[in-house]
Amino acid sequence: MDRFLFLTLDGLSRGAVYAAFALALVLIWRAGRIVNFAQGAMAVAAAYVAYSVTAATGSYWLGFAAALLAGLLLGAIVDVAVMRLVDHRSPLNPVIVALGLVLLIQAVLGMVYGNEYLPAQTPFSRTALTVGGTAVLSPYDLFVFATVGVVGAALVWVFTRTAIGLRMRAAAFAPEVSRLLGVNVGGMLTLGWALASGVGALAAMLVIPTGLGLHPHAMDLVFVSAFTAAVLGGLDSPPGAVVGGLGVGLLLSYVSGYAGGDLIPLAVLALLLTVLLLRPGGLFAPVTARRV
Amino acid sequence: MGGDLLTVEALAAGYGPVPVLRDVDLRVPTGTIAAVIGANGAGKTTLLRALSGMLRPTAGRILLDGRDLRGTPVEQLVRRGMAHVPEGRGVIGELTVAENLRLGALWRRDRGDAARALDEVYQLFEPLAARRRHLGHQLSGGERQMLALGRALVGRPRLLLLDEPSLGLAPRVVAQTMALLRRLRDDTGLTVLLVEQNVRSALAVADQGIVMSLGRVVLAAPAARLRDDADLRHAYLGF
Missing domain, CATH: 3.40.50.300 (P-loop containing nucleotide triphosphate hydrolases)
Known part of the structure; x- marks a missing residue:
């Protein structure tokens, strides 16, 4: 029972990161109907910026802030310099371009930093605290929960309570009408990319220290897990991304705890396949009549 | 004139x-x-x-x-x-009535007059005032017409x-x-x-x-x- 509790809490902590990363995917999907397959590589690039800044200044927090800033900037640049120029009439085009971007970013990172695992530090201890003899959460887990919670709440607030959030939603739902009402639709799309990429960078900063360390491919499996989470929740649904993320985190924690960590990639892909077969619209997708 | x-x-x-x-x-x-x-x-x-x-x-x-x-x-x-109410009227179905109307006045610098214009539209189209929190796609055809017109009018075109x-x-x-x-x-x-x-x-x-x-x-x-x-x-x- 102790073990089950530990795995559950560990899964939720892991799931919080997947939720953040899935949320980033949902943001871009809602803004531009693109699944950003480059999000993992972009987030890793931001984490490398943090590594450099921390190495130069000795401060984890400066590096952390630099990663978020780099994430925001990189998202805006990818939209303006790459995605804006892609012909979106075929949904395959942006996907291919995003995959190309993955290769480019990972190759550049490998050239600059090398393809070795670099150590990634945490600001708080990862040793689990014990309550009444039972190992529960580590201070770092609490930090992860708090950070993801704050960012999630901030996003909800921006999108539902602010003028810029209303503009972003309107631009996503009805670009043409929004322009007639004075909304700079292209600017809103860029802002959406920036926000999503910033959230992605945050997720990378949170999850990379819990794995083997910093590497150009450090987010590959996280991306697949978060993509599964986003599809599970429904790509259109931000609450779905959060629930999906926590669900995938729990599942992977149980799989690795009871069946072995080697099975994680297999479990992720099996889950993704099951969701795509049974409910491709996701759990939170509104039930719609099939268009014929 | x-x-x-x-x-x-x-x-x-x-x-x-x-x-x-x-x-x-x-x-x-x-x-x-x-x-x-x-x-x-x-x-x-x-x-x-x-x-x-x-x-x-x-x-x-x-x-x-x-x-x-x-x-x-x-x-x-x-x-x-210039305000253009497009064919099919362009009510954004995923946004509420209030959000659709707010959107029509977001660009305005004169926030005081924007608020007044919004009040006027709610007085002009009473059914909209009663349905502020409804989503655009829950409205009837006539209500959508009101919303589209009202959204244009809050910009005082x-x-x-x-x-x-x-x-x-x-x-x-x-x-x-x-x-x-x-x-x-x-x-x-x-x-x-x-x-x-x-x-x-x-x-x-x-x-x-x-x-x-x-x-x-x-x-x-x-x-x-x-x-x-x-x-x-x-x-x-x-x-």
Whole structure:
């Protein structure tokens, strides 16, 4: 029972990161109907910026802030310099371009930093605290929960309570009408990319220290897990991304705890396949009549 | 009052290589209602799309209050005083009534007047006030019409472009809409260019009738003349 509790809490902590990363995917999907397959590589690039800044200044927090800033900037640049120029009439085009971007970013990172695992530090201890003899959460887990919670709440607030959030939603739902009402639709799309990429960078900063360390491919499996989470929740649904993320985190924690960590990639892909077969619209997708 | 708010000179526009509008000239004096009428495919909607910048003209000029609109981005036109209520009315179904209306005034610097305009719209369209929190796609056709019009009015436009305001609505709602347009013209000096298939209701409200056929303006005349002159009606409108 102790073990089950530990795995559950560990899964939720892991799931919080997947939720953040899935949320980033949902943001871009809602803004531009693109699944950003480059999000993992972009987030890793931001984490490398943090590594450099921390190495130069000795401060984890400066590096952390630099990663978020780099994430925001990189998202805006990818939209303006790459995605804006892609012909979106075929949904395959942006996907291919995003995959190309993955290769480019990972190759550049490998050239600059090398393809070795670099150590990634945490600001708080990862040793689990014990309550009444039972190992529960580590201070770092609490930090992860708090950070993801704050960012999630901030996003909800921006999108539902602010003028810029209303503009972003309107631009996503009805670009043409929004322009007639004075909304700079292209600017809103860029802002959406920036926000999503910033959230992605945050997720990378949170999850990379819990794995083997910093590497150009450090987010590959996280991306697949978060993509599964986003599809599970429904790509259109931000609450779905959060629930999906926590669900995938729990599942992977149980799989690795009871069946072995080697099975994680297999479990992720099996889950993704099951969701795509049974409910491709996701759990939170509104039930719609099939268009014929 | 006085002068033309909208002047269109030798306008040509189309989709890709297919020209739809050719050599369109028209004038809408300030504080008047002009009705563009004509058969399906005459180019009426294309004209509105070219006027509001959704479609880039291939030739000609569009002047709003004497200023050439060439090169003005679509999202800036609303700041120049132009409001376009598109075909199908463009209510954003995923947003609430209140959000749709707020969106219409977000660009405005004068927040005080924007709030006043919003209050006026809620008074003008009482059903909207009762349904503030409903989503756009939960509204009836008549309510959508109100929302689309209200969303344009919170921007206090000088020129209102309306695409088929009577489409799919009950005759009573159409009559109410037309009466409202007349009242806005008389009370606020609003200038309206509306596109209609419903010739009778359009001519009943308009000061000027502009008849289009195959992408050209074939006749621009006082609406009263088009209503009353049977020969003219037969020749241009076929009834």
